[in-house]
Amino acid sequence: MKGDEFEVDKPEEEKLRKDEIQLIIDGKRLDGRDFNELRPIKIEAGVLKRADGSCYLEMGRNKVVAAVYGPREVHPRHLQEPSKAVIRYRYNMAPFSVEERKRPGPDRRSVEISKVSREAYEPVIMKELFPRSGIDIFVEVLQADAGTRTACLNAATVALVDAGIPMRGLITSVAVAKVDGVLVLDPMKEEDNYGEADVPFAFVIRNGKIESIALVQMDGKMTVEEMKKALEMAKEGAMKIYNLQREAIMKKYEAIEIEEE
């Protein structure tokens, strides 16, 4: 209990809300995007040799890599569950991933992100098929530019499929922010730092349709109406990301077929 209890939740959350910073100019965002436009996304499945499943993903300037190990034996043993697999999710930021070096290891923010991310996957992964075993999901943020938890969730989904873990659907995640009084999809760093609100969502998509909400968090200030609109906006964005996740998975399997011939 030393040190940690006085650990300060870093100024990342300390929003400036300075009036002189204009985030919307002539109806466009600072990086030229429309309000409902995602950042460019690049997804590649199966990038790590040792992991059972893996994925590299870029979302704007975010660069993340996800690895899945399992189903495998659980250590320590007492964590085993007799009737289902134990899911573990570890979100971690590389010390060099942010402007000011981040002290290595889990801080309070990463612990919270890991918790809610794990809870998003738990109802989706068919845990009951693997009693006494563990499925470990590790995500590493190599470069951060707002929305790392959403990027990591998107990468983890592809890595889980790559590892052949049976799931009831795919998890796809995107955030909506409020900046200069308007809602914008997939905020980048400036919009996250100086914006008025940030709402990360994750959805379960099954048979090409959004079925339910697997993760939702929010900080900032939004009216009830805006929140409802934010959900609609996030759903549209998520469907686009979902298609890219599928493409990345298909591409991996196409590559395998060629090798076999």
Place this chain on the structure above:
Amino acid sequence: MGEEILMDIKKDYVLSKLRDGERIDGRKLDEIRSIEIETNIISKAEGSALVKLGDTQVLVGIKMQPGEPFPDVPDRGVIITNAELVPLASPTFEAGPPDETSIELARVVDRGIRESEAVDLTKLCVEEGEKVWMIFIDIHALDDDGNLVDASALAAISALLNTTVPAERFELGDDFPLPVRNLPVAITSLVVGDKFLVDPTRDEMSVGQRLITITSDKDDNIVAMQKSGSYLLSEQKFYELIDVSVEKAREVRELLKDI
């Protein structure tokens, strides 16, 4: 093991009652337990409050001291929120470093206070870039009969409302009341099937940790939200939860006006 069997029995009971649209303690689905707020009970603290939410009890103490500001906001005070789930409060709590539950609790409470800008941090600057007031919000759970989040959030804002900045003690002028200008209220619900129970008790939680906390401010803005627990939430429920939470928060906020 005994505990687990008991939880299973309770779960069946909760679910069977719910099929008739009832709760085990006779409350309406959206009814909050009785609330008692007692402030200023720890004279050593700059502010304090004990909140009783049914049988759930949380004590929050506020300590303040001068410290260094964050470099990107050199003219604002700093809020640090911490939660300790001491073993005295529940047979399932263990001593030791904060686990993910207590970290999440502290961060959800913190978010409500921070994002509603409940404390005017600009009035807590002593010397720009050098010295500002630091507010330590320490959440001490005493009895966990369910929904520690709402009890903690309520205790935190109640304690802040009666906090005096101890300027004299640090030779920084006259003591003054902490400038509080917003009243965030957190409302947590337990999602069970197609229903949800506002302010769940520990027995009701036997159906599983399927929670969502929605914090709103005095102007009915949503200022913080957290889905907590392994479950999936339908969009329809999400919309309903927002509306009900904002409405319930308004009810609870009335109690804060007497502090």
